Amino acid sequence: MTAADPFRFYREQHLHDGPVYFAPDEAVASWLELAEKVREELVRMGFAASVVTGDPSGLPHGARIWVNKIEPFGVTLDWDPPVRNSPEYLERVHNRDIGGVFAYATHASEIITRAMSNVLHEALFEVLIDHSRGGSYLYRVLKAPPFRWT
Numbered sequence: 001m002t003a004a005d006p007f008r009f010y011r012e013q014h015l016h017d018g019p020v021y022f023a024p025d026e027a028v029a030s031w032l033e034l035a036e037k038v039r040e041e042l043v044r045m046g047f048a049a050s051v052v053t054g055d056p057s058g059l060p061h062g063a064r065i066w067v068n069k070i071e072p073f074g075v076t077l078d079w080d081p082p083v084r085n086s087p088e089y090l091e092r093v094h095n096r097d098i099g100g101v102f103a104y105a106t107h108a109s110e111i112i113t114r115a116m117s118n119v120l121h122e123a124l125f126e127v128l129i130d131h132s133r134g135g136s137y138l139y140r141v142l143k144a145p146p147f148r149w150t
Contacts, residue, residue, distance in 0.1 A: 001029070001030050001033055002030065002143070003030045003031055003033070003034040003074070003075070003142065003143055003144070004023070004024075004026070004027035004030045004031065004074075005074075005142070006023075006027075006031075006068070006072070006073035006074025006075075006140070006142070007073070009021070009023050009027070009073045010071070010073070013070075013071060020070055021070065021071075022069050022070055023068075023069050023070070023073055027073075028067065028069050031067045031068075031074055031075050032051070032053070032067050034075050034141060034143070034144055035051045035065045035066075035067050035075050035141075036051060037125075037144045038065050038075065038077075038120060038125065038141050038144075039051050039063075039065050041119075041120060041123050041125070041148075042063050042065075042116060042119070042120070045119050045123075047062060047063045047116060047119075048060055048061070048062030048063060049062055049063035049064075049065060050062065050063070050064060050065065051065045051067065052064050052065065052066045052067065053067045053069075056080070059080075061080045061081060061082040061084070061085075062079065062080060063077065063078075063079060063116055064077065064078045064079065064080055065077060065141075066078065072130075072132070072138055072140075074140060074141075074142070075140065075141040075142075076138050076139060076140055076141070077113050077116050077117060077120075077139040077140075077141065078109065078113050078139070079108075079109040079112040079113045079116070080109070081105050081108060081109055081112075083101060083104075083105050084105060086101070088100070088101050089101050089102060089105060110136075110137075113139050114129070114139065116139070117129065117139045117141075120141060123145060124145035124146075124147075125141055125142075125143065125144055125145055126141070126142040126143035127139065127140060127141050127142065128140040128142055
């Protein structure tokens, strides 16, 4: 099964009358299949990785492969560093202080997520770095390679 194009659902979302537009089950199923291939490849290359379909609490830190049933739709990547559970980090978040360990963790996560995207690109996955709101990026995975490296 080929992964559904996540961009085709933006139009339906804007035409939808309800409060939230969910991608069709067939599209989500194709993204779950793609996400599992991404997870396998990242694990093969040494990244701790989890597929996320809902609330990520309870998952181990490391690579997060998101299956987005709502906007931004499709498969996206991010990195959850263990430092986010440290008392210093949590205090910074609580005090809305974006310096120090908070800024460091945010920048390091961006670097690692970009590296994961580059690794997947080298493994012939179709990836896209997409601009998001607030000057951040979405690291998308659009398609698996036609074969798997052995």
